[in-house]
Amino acid sequence: MKKSILALSLLASFALAAEINIYSARHYDADTQLYKLFEAKTGIKVNATQAKGGELIKKLEVEGDSSVADLFITADAGNFYTAKKKGVLQSVKSQTLEKIVPAQYRDAEGYWFAISKRARIIAYDKRNFDPSIIKNYQDLTKPELKGKLLIRSATAGYNTSLLASIIESEGVDAASKWAKGTLANLARDPKGGDRDQAKAIFAGEGQVAVMNTYYIGLMLNSPKPEDVEVAKILGVIFPNQDNRGTHVNISGIALTKASKNKENAIKFMEFMVSPEAQKILAGINYEYPVNTAVEPSDTIKAFGKFKEDSTPLYKSVEKISEAVKIFDMAGWK
Ligand SMILES: [Fe+2]
Known part of the structure; x- marks a missing residue:
């Protein structure tokens, strides 16, 4: 008898212990800090499983309704487009999220919301490159850049989403001209991440690279002096x-179809866009806050103000498969 009472009270305490399970493709220190802060504020325990965006979408598909995941967090709007299409997400109605996250950076039906932004910029070697010849993404196809351009693989979501935005704003012909023209100007076959392109500029392998802003922020503030030197x-x-x-891409968050909490x-989604959480994302990871009440970090501010692509991201990601x-077809790897 005693035993069954003990079992019952154990069961009750499990039921009462609030927790959420997150599948996250983000790999940043800022996130661990945010989980802890949320736990401290709410008493809700955060369990996180980490893997690549595509792997987590597959995992959610395979697990179906029995998945323990409540939330899916990843970088790149393209991943959210795929996850929504595969039916592993559910729509969220939240006045807080709708008020804070600008309409262009969330799904029109509430299937995902941005938590931070990063601009896909063109970095150049200040030591020896004249930036005046590049005004638009299309200028990367100029013959003057032959053998000078560095970019990561076409399979990287950041590049497919960029190309999708070119399709959306300039059309298929312009997009295909861009893909062929940039490929023709590459200093080497696409390889590595964005930071590797910066390192290749430093080493003199090329002079111009396509990169996300926060990688430059991370390198400028890196504990490794060699990273700072590169940036x-x-x-x-x-x-x-x-x-x-x-073109601005995002990190975002979505409620899974299988969510039990x-x-x-x-x-948690609302917490992530609160000023407190946004300050951490902006301060540690050098991303642009999605909450306009929060300023970007000084490092990022020093890059200057800029005009963001006015095409809604949820629209341009619909062109992902075309990208x-x-x-x-252009022969990009
Ligand atoms: Fe990244």
Whole structure:
């Protein structure tokens, strides 16, 4: 008898212990700090599983309704487009999220919301490159840049989402011209992440690279002196300032279809866009806050103000599959 009472009270305490389970593809110190802060503020325990965005989407698909995941966090709007299409997310109605996250940076039906932004800029070697020849993404195809351009693989979401935005704003022909022209100007076959392109500029392998802003921020503030040295020689060009604006991608959050702790999960989503959380994202990870009440870090502010692409991100990601095809046809790896 005693034993069964003990078992019952144990069960009750499990039921009462509020927790949420997050599948996250983000790999930053800022996130661990945010989980802890949320736990301290709410008493809701955060369990996080980490893997790549694509792997987590597959995991959610395979697990179906039995998945323990409540939330899916990843970088790149393209991942959210895929996850929504695969049916592993559910729509969220939240006045807080709708008020804070600008409409262009969230799904029109509430399936995902941005928590931070990063601009896909063009970095150049300040030691020896004249930036005046690059005003738009399309200028990367100029013959003057032959053998000088560095960019990571076309399979990287950051590049497919950029190309999707070119399709959305300039059309298929312009996008395919861009894919072919940039490929023709590469200093080497696409490899490594964005930071590796910066290192290659430093080493003199090329002079111009396509990069996300926060990687430069991270390098400038890195505990490794060699990273700081690399980042210091980089100049930043915000493309398309006289027309559609620079392509901005996001990190975001979504409620999973299988979520069993919906209320607390939505609490976490709202927490992530609160000024307190946004300050951490902006301060440690050098991302642009999605909450306009919060300023970017000084490092990022020093790059200057710029015009963001006015095309809603949820619209341009619909061109993702077309972008993949265009990269394939151009022979990008
Ligand atoms: Fe990244």
